[in-house]
Amino acid sequence: MTQVRPMRADARRNYERLLKVAAEAFAEHGEGASLDDIAKRAGVGSGTLYRHFPTRQALLEAAYLDRVEGFARRADELAKELPPGEALAEWLYELCVGTIQVRGLKTLLGSAMVDGSDAVLTVCGTHVRGAAARLVAAARAEGTLRPDVEPIELLRLAHGVAGAAELADGGGESLRRYLSLLTEGLRA
Amino acid sequence: MTQVRPMRADARRNYERLLKVAAEAFAEHGEGASLDDIAKRAGVGSGTLYRHFPTRQALLEAAYLDRVEGFARRADELAKELPPGEALAEWLYELCVGTIQVRGLKTLLGSAMVDGSDAVLTVCGTHVRGAAARLVAAARAEGTLRPDVEPIELLRLAHGVAGAAELADGGGESLRRYLSLLTEGLRA
């Protein structure tokens, strides 16, 4: 393990300002938000932004890390409050709401669900996959979930359903309906 | 109805070259393909591109119109060959394959499925919604499809599932599985 030296005071200040501004900007303008604009709003040269976050993806991940951790914690909360099947359903619902409401989070969560060799060990991916795995295991043991469905598949399908609901009403009532269509199936 | 005067010969030539080049460019680089590049490759000034297609969306729609019409025709073919439920399933599958394989088509089909007041009467939307409506009506009459599912909902869900499959393996084997999970449901 490499030692992480503490940042210089000004660097740390810039880093945190960037994170805060970036979270706002991505939420407002989506994942395509202007990086130059983020640097300016944070009162920082554009080079500084690139020093801290070499790619847009890195900034996106850092900006929403706490939110993603929130989802992971929420999974365990729900697991205590509800029977496994309902906990899983509710968690997926809340995940979808976040996906739809916070522009930029969709891309981030999506990239945590791709089967690309490198993206698998992304911090964000670890959190969300872990949480899903715990909920799925419980629901399986309870016997309410098809035993052949993998956690990651569930995450991807929910991600897709969030997209479908977005097409319908930009995240209004249809989300709950579409999620229930997924769990119930389409057969007569 | 407004009379459509025939285009001047050079205009028509440019129009068609633009369509051809645009279809290639969108397929290769996705919906974000450089418009300037498309104009150059078509041997045309950038202003000419904007004259014919005032928005990127307009160009996208024109470039893939024949493909979308192809999907509509395919729906009727399948309706003759297969029992209604299977025809619907197969059509949705093929639609998803197109969505995944031809970059740019995803955005176009997606915009044909949004519930935005203006997008409803888009040419592309009319085609694809009409085809879905016919297949759904038959499957409903046959009794294999939940009677409360609207055609447009099915299109949106399939679109979402295509996205999910894209996350999995970029459009390989998982598409069939995810579509069947949707139709079968997730319950044990």
Place this chain on the structure above:
DNA sequence: ACCTGAACACCGTTCAAGT
């Protein structure tokens, strides 16, 4: 009527100069 391409505004990214 239609086309061209220069002009403008904007953005991402790099890097030499500064502290």
Place this chain on the structure above:
DNA sequence: ACCTGAACACCGTTCAAGT
């Protein structure tokens, strides 16, 4: 060690000048 901001390349869009 870190920051700044000018510089470069690229892109979308408009519009005056041309045929």
